[in-house]
Amino acid sequence: MSTVLVIGAGGVSSVCVHKMAMNADIFSDIHLASRTKSKCDAIAASVKERTGRDVTTYSIDAEEVPAMVNLIRKVQPSLVVNLALPYQDLPIMDACLEASVNYLDTANYEPKDEAKFEYKWQWAYHDRFKQAGLMALLGSGFDPGVTSVFTMWLKKHKLKTIRQLDILDCNGGDHGQHFATNFNPEINIREVTAPARHWENGEWVETPAMANKVNFDFEAVGPKNMYLMYHEELESLAKFVPELERARFWMTFGDAYITHLTVLQNVGMTSIEPIRYQGKEIIPLQFLAAVLPKPETLGETTKGNTNIGVIATGEALDGSGEKTFYIKNICSHEAAYEETGNQAVSYTTGVPAMIGSAMVVTGKWSGDGVFNMEEMDPDPFMDMLNSDGLPWTVEELDGPVSF
Incomplete structure (x- = not known):
């Protein structure tokens, strides 16, 4: 207690x-x-x-x-x-x-x-x-957080080594707004407009923001365009899974979101450089965040599912050669709202924050210093995902992803 x-x-x-x-x-x-x-x-x-x-x-x-x-x-x-x-x-x-x-x-x-x-x-x-x-x-959210725990669970139970890793974050929900972000607008837009980076052969490879697009068929959502992005768990995964040859992060965005964001970027509204307006200094992105719908107000209108998971390829733990596994969670926006009054993007981050907190206060995870999720035993965290609203599934795929 x-x-x-x-x-x-x-x-x-x-x-x-x-x-x-x-x-x-x-x-x-x-x-x-x-x-x-x-x-x-x-x-x-x-x-x-x-x-x-x-x-x-x-x-x-x-x-x-x-x-x-x-x-x-x-x-x-x-x-x-x-x-x-x-x-x-x-x-x-x-x-x-x-x-x-x-x-x-x-x-x-x-x-x-x-x-x-x-x-x-x-x-x-x-x-x-x-x-x-x-x-x-x-980083005790979903990504980062659960995605790192997913990876380490696969390494503990399925794969001796992980050669390739792809994190796939799909929000198939529709909130009915012309343009809105599903978490803090300022942080969301800063992430999306930053250059993409992925880990390959021991170094970071940088590409322009939103330049690499792949269509992927997500369970409980359907085909969606996902874009190569940089996300912070790539940094910790590259450190704590040293045998990684390639690690990438993908996130889905609808065409309308991309169009609105492109226009806002072109007119300077996503800038974090201060400007003078009516005698005061303001940051355009912070002003934009103030006029966009608040993410916590979107729960009631958002319908559909999120699907977030990890596809990992490496040497099988049982010595049977190279294998590929896909571990994921599917979360309903409607069910998340019914339980907590919030949509699934908030739910998929808030639940892991609670579980990580439970790991620390119960002593299941302990240590003196600063730690990332990859350094902890994944099993008790994975158990609470199943019992506290974010059940996961794992399946073996025919081979490595080709995108």
Whole structure:
């Protein structure tokens, strides 16, 4: 039984807190803080209505380290769960070190002024967390997160080595909007418009954003165009699966999304360079994010399924030669909304955030320092995916993927 403090009050946080409340045997007291307390209060009200559990709420600026330290000391949690924005990771980690508490997040650090996701800034905290006897678990979402656990489960149970790896992220849902993002618009658009990178033969290969497209038939969704992108778990997978010859990340986008994004990019609305407007300095992408539909409001209208998985090729564990396995989860937007009031993109990140938190507070995953998901035993995490809303399947394919 553990007390946890969750930072952030978007759709992912809402799912995570709902699922924590549904696991009362693990999470005895749940505290929720965000810059806007009314958002926390709305989540707390939904949790109370759905589960009968109370969630204590606070207002906090996650970038103000002294205020964060004071809040942590007031709550006295065994774990701080960072579901805020990626560029708030480091100040929250600083606060956790000063207040002597374990840390977890779902996305790696990104500077405000540069669209560049990298683990180096957080990996640099390893010795400080180790010396403090604390654990920091990075990237406990779906991708990154579950995709890394999928990979390590295959390596533990199916494949002695992994030669090729492809991560396929498909959102087959329709939210009925002309243009909207299914998670934080600012982070989503920064990801999509950044150059693509994949790991091949020991080095990073960079290509223009959205330049490589493949059509793939996804179970429970149908044929969709998926695009080669860079995603942060490629960095940790290349480090912790050293025999990888090639690792790629693919994400689906509809034609209408691509058209809208292209126009917005062409007119400068996706820029993160400050401009002067009516005597004030604004960042175009932040302004765009403010006028787009909030992801947490899309749950009621979104219909369809997500399908996220990993295809891995390598030497079979049983010595039977090279084999290819496809491990995936299919999640219904409607079912996610019925259970938590949020669509499946938030659900598929919020549930793994809860499971990662459960791994840490129960001691099933432990260690002093900064850790990625690949360094942990995949089995207890995989068990909770099945029991807590994200069941997975694994199948053997005829051979390596040809795209």
